Amino acid sequence: MLQSIMNAMPRLGELLSEINELDLLYNVDCNLLEEMVRILKPFDEATKLLSWGxxxxxxxxxxxxxxxxxxxxxxxxxSEIIKKVKWKLSETLDEKFQIDVIHCVGTILHPKMKGFVKQCLGEETFETTKLQIECILNNITGPNSKKDSTSSNDKSNERVREDQSEFLSDVMIDCEAKDSEEDEDELTFYLNSKYSNRFPDPLIYWRQNSSLFPNLFKVAKSVLAIPATSIASERHCSCTGKNLDERKQFLTEDSLNSLLFIQNAMKGASD
Structure with a gap:
């Protein structure tokens, strides 16, 4: 919204000048408007990143x-007003953007970010998250799951990898691999293993290493399937709603599914 207003300011000035109403813009602080756009831009990028489906x-x-x-x-x-805006936004971010243990689990189960929780949120949070993962693992097969063998190759989603890397580049942390022990359980072995950049998508990493971490793979699949936001599902529901207007209420379920399939296929082709 603010970006659109800022982009329209030159043309708006021309139009108001033509009708001798330029004084309507005298109280508009273009510098402040530009600063607000700059402050809010990362929020727009974050929303797009977290709503990627x-x-x-x-x-x-x-x-x-x-x-x-x-x-x-x-x-x-x-300026003082910008400092106040940043302070208020930061306060609201802490209030509305709550971090839960599932976010910590999901971060650790992303091979590129597995050291992020420990180094940025502290040892206590890291250990609590480990216990949560170990509890899930124990519910799957019992406490003693050992490492096994290895696997094959797959394609990567280059576009998403670049978007994530660019936006989060200044908060990413490279983790050093440690020497592994033969009796390490799956979680410890995974945390100590070295990450390869050939796995931009964590699901590809886990699929390729499912035989190495058979039980942790099951946990990763279930946790990483949880979306960060509901925007993607709401978007699909919105698409469904467009097909359910008054003239289409007598569509059969099969017909509606076919329409949605065609719509998604056409969208995928255009992307």
Missing amino acids: KMPTISLVIPTKMKLKRCLEAKEED
Whole structure:
């Protein structure tokens, strides 16, 4: 909205000048408008990132919040009103953007971000998250699941990888691999293993390493399937709603499913 207003300002000025009403813009602070757009832009990028429906997003919640908090840090050159806006946005972010243990679990189960929780949220949060994962693992097969063998290859989603890397580049942390022990359980072995950049999508990593981490793979599949937001599902519901107007109430379920399939196929082709 603000970006659209800012883009329209030159043309708006021309139109008002033609009708001698330019004084209507005298109280508009274009510099402040530009600053507000700059402050809010990361929120727009974060919303797009967390609402992406084709790759896991639950693991991006904590890094995204940290990125936004960093963007809201006051700078010396900021005006008083901008400092107040940043402070209020930061306060609201903490109030509305709650971090839950499932976000920590999802972050650890993203191979590229598995060290993020420990290094950014502290040892206590990391250990609590580990216990949560171990509890889930124990419910699957019992406490003693050992590492096994390895697997094959797959394609990556380059576009999403670049979007994530660019937006979260200044909060990402590279983790050092540690020497593994033969009697390590799956979780410990995974946390100590080195990450390869050839797996931009965590689901590809887990699929390719399912034989190495058979039980942790099951946990990762279920956790990473949780979306960070409901925007993607709401978008699909909105598409369904467009087909359910008054003239289409007598469509059969099969016909409606066919229409939605065609709509998604056409959208995928245009992308």
